[in-house]
Amino acid sequence: xxxxxxxxLLMLPVVMFALSLMIFGLQMSLTPTQRLxxxxxxxxxxxxxQDSIRRLIEQYGLNDPFYLQYGRWIGNILTxxxxxxxxxxxxxxxxxxxxxxxxxxxxxxxxxxxxxxxxYLGSRAGIYLNxxxxxxxxxxxxxxxxxxxxxxxxxxxxxxxxxxDWFPPGRLSQWAQAVVTSRDFVRYTGANTIDSLLNGNLPVxxxxxxxxxxxxxxxxxxxxxxxxxxMRTSMLETLRQDYVRTARxxxxxxxxxxxxxxxxxxxxxxxxxxxxxxxxxxxxxxxTETIFDYSGLGQFAxxxxxxxxxxxxxxFGLYFAVVLVVLNLVVDLIYPLLDPRVKTR
Amino acid sequence: xxxxLAVAISIALGxxxxxxxxxxxxxxxxxxxxxxxxxxxxxxxIANTPSSYGVLNVYSRLLNYKGSEISExxxxxxxxxxxxxxxxxxxxxxxxxxxxxxxxxxxxxxxVGIKGSDGKISWEYFDDLxxxxxxxxxxxxxxxxxxxxxYSFLRAILMGQSWMSNAITEVVTAGKxxxxxxxxxxxxxxxxxxxxxxxxxxKVYDQLASQITVEGDKVVFKLPKAFPATLGVMALPFGTSIxxxxxxxxxxxxxxxxxxxxxxxxxxxxxDPLFDVENGTGPFMLEEWNRADRRIxxxxxxxxxxxxxxxxxxxxxxxxEWTTRRLQLLSGDAxxxxxxxxxxxxxxxxxxxxxxxxxxKVFGRGIFFxxxxxxxxxxxxxxxxxxxxxxxxxxxxxxxxxxGFNYAQNYDALLKQVLLGKTVxxxxxxxxxxxxxxxxxxxxxxxxxxxxxHFKKAxxxxxxxxxxxxxxxxxxxxxxxxxxxxxxxxxxQRINPKFRLQIQSLPWASISDKLNNxxxxxxxxxxxxxxxxxxxxxxxxxAASYYLSPTGLVGGMVGQGYRxxxxxxxxxxxxxxxxxxxxxVREPIYAKLQKMSxxxxxxxxxxxxxxxxxxxxxxxxYVNNMILYGAWDFxxxxxxxx
Numbered sequence: 013x014x015x016x017x018x019x020x021l022l023m024l025p026v027v028m029f030a031l032s033l034m035i036f037g038l039q040m041s042l043t044p045t046q047r048l049x050x051x052x053x054x055x056x057x058x059x060x061x062q063d064s065i066r067r068l069i070e071q072y073g074l075n076d077p078f079y080l081q082y083g084r085w086i087g088n089i090l091t092x093x094x095x096x097x098x099x100x101x102x103x104x105x106x107x108x109x110x111x112x113x114x115x116x117x118x119x120x121x122x123x124x125x126x127x128x129x130x131x132y133l134g135s136r137a138g139i140y141l142n143x144x145x146x147x148x149x150x151x152x153x154x155x156x157x158x159x160x161x162x163x164x165x166x167x168x169x170x171x172x173x174x175x176x177d178w179f180p181p182g183r184l185s186q187w188a189q190a191v192v193t194s195r196d197f198v199r200y201t202g203a204n205t206i207d208s209l210l211n212g213n214l215p216v217x218x219x220x221x222x223x224x225x226x227x228x229x230x231x232x233x234x235x236x237x238x239x240x241x242x243m244r245t246s247m248l249e250t251l252r253q254d255y256v257r258t259a260r261x262x263x264x265x266x267x268x269x270x271x272x273x274x275x276x277x278x279x280x281x282x283x284x285x286x287x288x289x290x291x292x293x294x295x296x297x298x299x300t301e302t303i304f305d306y307s308g309l310g311q312f313a314x315x316x317x318x319x320x321x322x323x324x325x326x327x328f329g330l331y332f333a334v335v336l337v338v339l340n341l342v343v344d345l346i347y348p349l350l351d352p353r354v355k356t357r
Numbered sequence: 358x359x360x361x362l363a364v365a366i367s368i369a370l371g372x373x374x375x376x377x378x379x380x381x382x383x384x385x386x387x388x389x390x391x392x393x394x395x396x397x398x399x400x401x402x403i404a405n406t407p408s409s410y411g412v413l414n415v416y417s418r419l420l421n422y423k424g425s426e427i428s429e430x431x432x433x434x435x436x437x438x439x440x441x442x443x444x445x446x447x448x449x450x451x452x453x454x455x456x457x458x459x460x461x462x463x464x465x466x467x468x469v470g471i472k473g474s475d476g477k478i479s480w481e482y483f484d485d486l487x488x489x490x491x492x493x494x495x496x497x498x499x500x501x502x503x504x505x506x507x508y509s510f511l512r513a514i515l516m517g518q519s520w521m522s523n524a525i526t527e528v529v530t531a532g533k534x535x536x537x538x539x540x541x542x543x544x545x546x547x548x549x550x551x552x553x554x555x556x557x558x559x560k561v562y563d564q565l566a567s568q569i570t571v572e573g574d575k576v577v578f579k580l581p582k583a584f585p586a587t588l589g590v591m592a593l594p595f596g597t598s599i600x601x602x603x604x605x606x607x608x609x610x611x612x613x614x615x616x617x618x619x620x621x622x623x624x625x626x627x628x629d630p631l632f633d634v635e636n637g638t639g640p641f642m643l644e645e646w647n648r649a650d651r652r653i654x655x656x657x658x659x660x661x662x663x664x665x666x667x668x669x670x671x672x673x674x675x676x677x678e679w680t681t682r683r684l685q686l687l688s689g690d691a692x693x694x695x696x697x698x699x700x701x702x703x704x705x706x707x708x709x710x711x712x713x714x715x716x717x718k719v720f721g722r723g724i725f726f727x728x729x730x731x732x733x734x735x736x737x738x739x740x741x742x743x744x745x746x747x748x749x750x751x752x753x754x755x756x757x758x759x760x761g762f763n764y765a766q767n768y769d770a771l772l773k774q775v776l777l778g779k780t781v782x783x784x785x786x787x788x789x790x791x792x793x794x795x796x797x798x799x800x801x802x803x804x805x806x807x808x809x810x811h812f813k814k815a816x817x818x819x820x821x822x823x824x825x826x827x828x829x830x831x832x833x834x835x836x837x838x839x840x841x842x843x844x845x846x847x848x849x850q851r852i853n854p855k856f857r858l859q860i861q862s863l864p865w866a867s868i869s870d871k872l873n874n875x876x877x878x879x880x881x882x883x884x885x886x887x888x889x890x891x892x893x894x895x896x897x898x899x900a901a902s903y904y905l906s907p908t909g910l911v912g913g914m915v916g917q918g919y920r921x922x923x924x925x926x927x928x929x930x931x932x933x934x935x936x937x938x939x940x941x942v943r944e945p946i947y948a949k950l951q952k953m954s955x956x957x958x959x960x961x962x963x964x965x966x967x968x969x970x971x972x973x974x975x976x977x978x979y980v981n982n983m984i985l986y987g988a989w990d991f992x993x994x995x996x997x998x999x
Contacts, residue, residue: 045870173688180685180690
């Protein structure tokens with residue numbers, strides 16, 4: 013197993029190299045003046061006139077051949093320098109590491125309960141096929157699936173913030189922000205919930221949860237349908253298997269058969285979907301982050317792309333490649349745990 | 358039963374909403390939500406309006422604009438506003454002019470240098486010091502002196518980074534050099550500043566330093582000849598904000614030596630030591646800049662030399678989504694939000710929200726003609742011939758074409774229906790408040806007959822017969838620009854159905870690519886807008902020069918044909934006006950230039966841009982200064998109880 017994991021990890025640099033070459037090649041199809049937009053994002057910056065524009069192009073080496081620009085960038089990467097992001101106004105590496113805790117906090121708080129809920133609802137729907145429980149669960153999840161995220165998110169904001177004032181946007185209230193930025197508050201992880209607990213500050217912890225509630229509910233609900241439906245289908249298929257029938261014939265209790273024998277095997281396709289879902293969410297949930305004014309990787313990536321901020325786009329691309337490869341590996345390693353018949357070679 | 362339930366829910370919702378709206382949230386803290394971002398806190402680096410919001414509030418300048426006036430000033434770090442009357446502006450017989458600024462005493466920066474027992478200097482917040490600690494402040498470390506003022510200007514000029522800081526170079530050289538790069542390259546007769554020898558760099562430094570001198574408690578600027586916009590440039594936050602020399606050196610910046618300045622020339626943003634820190638003398642201090650969360654917190658400086666501000670804190674957050682900004686304003690979590698224009702009427706009717714509308718700006722919008730354009734594989738000009746399927750590259754060289762286009766635009770409809778009557782038609786490069794603007798100067802109006810007359814004369818009548826097809830460009834996300842081009846498109850179609858104008862929205866990077874850094878522009882018709890950077894219409898960054906000088910901003914973008922026209926007809930008058938410091942002589946010339954821009958139909962001038970602000974109704978004190986492009990000076994802002 014270790015050997016397998018090691019070999020998969022060795023593939024990582026190859027994937028990253030191919031990806032970087034692809035993105036870099038794409039950006040080189042733009043003219044130097046277009047790529048200058050990363051450094052001069054608004055017309056204001058170009059008021060210095062044509063001389064100034066030519067100097068900026070020269071300064072940033074945008075006229076240099078592809079191999080020189082790529083080589084310069086790769087050279088920097090190898091020394092741990094991902095470049096400077098004009099969008100984030102900080103080095104790309106710093107931007108990614110400072111935004112990652114916020115995205116991880118949001119993603120894990122939404123992903124774990126979302127996954128458990130999907131498994132539960134999918135199993136129930138499969139077990140109670142074509143009965144009212146199945147219809148209700150299917151209606152509930154398809155209803156969420158058919159909602160565009162921005163519509164559901166805005167509804168959440170309107171009801172739970174504008175009307176009820178329960179779940180405000182942002183990551184913290186003004187007063188909590190003042191506490192977190194004070195000298196007495198130690199930043200351990202960058203995740204507000206964890207840091208507030210480690211600092212023993214429950215009011216900040218609850219304020220942080222208040223701000224997380226609406227985006228978490230949104231993420232759970234709009235992503236629920238996919239995994240629930242896969243779980244339901246998988247459960248249906250498993251329940252028709254011979255070994256399930258045998259278990260029932262042996263006189264095992266129905267609950268034991270369904271939950272212990274059938275559900276465990278039905279989880280395999282859900283694990284695959286969940287791995288992809290988690291990877292997607294760790295790449296940032298752009299719309300959710302934007303609507304709820306939650307600064308995370310998704311917003312950063314979207315803004316960088318709009319600004320043609322190539323160092324940031326490349327840096328984010330590499331980060332995402334790592335996430336995909338690692339999560340795929342994790343999924344592969346989980347399979348044998350769920351089904352011993354699946355062996356890693 | 359249902360009725361009872363409905364009443365119960367209503368009461369419950371009423372209780373839930375009541376606490377959100379009945380009390381002032383975050384008293385003393387002004388929460389400012391906008392979609393923009395600040396580039397840097399270094400006054401010598403910044404070049405755009407959003408970035409000026411930071412520097413404007415944490416640093417001070419020699420002079421400030423007097424409220425919303427754009428040509429009147431009040432003292433700040435200088436105790437007086439120089440004028441001929443008070444003898445602080447002197448004109449010598451050789452034509453040179455000196456401006457003297459007496460420097461105010463006892464101005465401290467936010468952090469001052471305290472000498473420890475080990476002889477080392479530590480920088481401490483002045484507001485936190487005890488009387489005993491104050492007595493240990495190392496002289497000059499955090500106390501603004503005339504030497505700091507001189508240093509600040511030298512640093513901004515020598516850094517050569519921002520086009521706005523380069524305006525000071527133009528002031529001290531009276532327009533001879535546009536920036537320090539040109540100065541060095543011209544002085545040393547070299548192609549690249551990188552080739553300059555240490556001796557040459559020292560020589561240029563000495564030349565510059567000799568023009569900004571300290572005389573006792575005064576700083577004197579010696580200009581080789583008059584530069585009418587001098588005080589206007591001094592009051593802008595770009596480059597002219599005063600920094601403490603000792604502090605800048607302590608954080609790794611230039612030490613003020615004439616031999617080392619090249620090391621600090623045009624730094625990358627992240628390498629600039631003043632990029633994310635400040636130590637100004639302004640009413641607010643930078644408490645936190647969380648770039649991941651895109652949040653800037655400014656804290657009140659209790660020892661501000663004009664007295665502490667009313668607000669304790671200002672929190673500036675970048676919130677790109679309008680609905681989120683809006684809900685935060687309505688709930689009282691935000692005190693100011695940037696709002697789209699189409700929501701103004703609705704917001705003005707909302708309880709607890711205040712809209713101040715129709716604020717003037719020095720910014721003109723127009724459709725810019727370019728000629729000759731790039732004929733190689735250029736979709737903007739179709740076939741590249743006058744055959745109905747395209748236009749020739751020099752299409753707009755014909756004055757009748759330009760006039761025909763200008764008469765084909767429905768300005769009234771745009772002003773009433775698109776701009777909702779909030780502004781006025783633009784009369785040329787100079788807008789209201791700028792010298793040379795006259796409310797009775799001629800403007801084009803929609804006149805299909807006159808348009809047809811001109812189009813029939815164009816290209817000896819061939820244009821009318823063949824018609825044309827061309828593409829005009831507008832930056833995406835500018836609905837007013839798209840509306841202006843649509844109105845022109847319809848106007849042209851009504852005049853002659855063979856006149857086909859296509860409209861394409863592009864990202865700014867693509868528009869810029871069609872106009873900049875090219876031998877010939879790739880766009881013949883582009884919707885844009887530009888505003889001057891000081892109130893004087895002349896000089897390199899004035900309104901008239903921007904539009905009408907062959908070396909101006911617009912001239913650089915719209916082709917050699919346009920530049921030739923400017924050189925032949927406009928430049929002599931621009932030079933004549935700039936050579937004089939007498940407004941009585943200059944005003945008629947700029948008015949004539951304005952009229953000429955109409956006669957030659959240089960551009961389709963559309964409307965003067967306007968500003969507006971949307972705040973909670975308990976916010977007071979905003980001052981709109983149009984030459985600062987409405988930048989928020991938080992010092993006079995008050996947040997009352999709701």
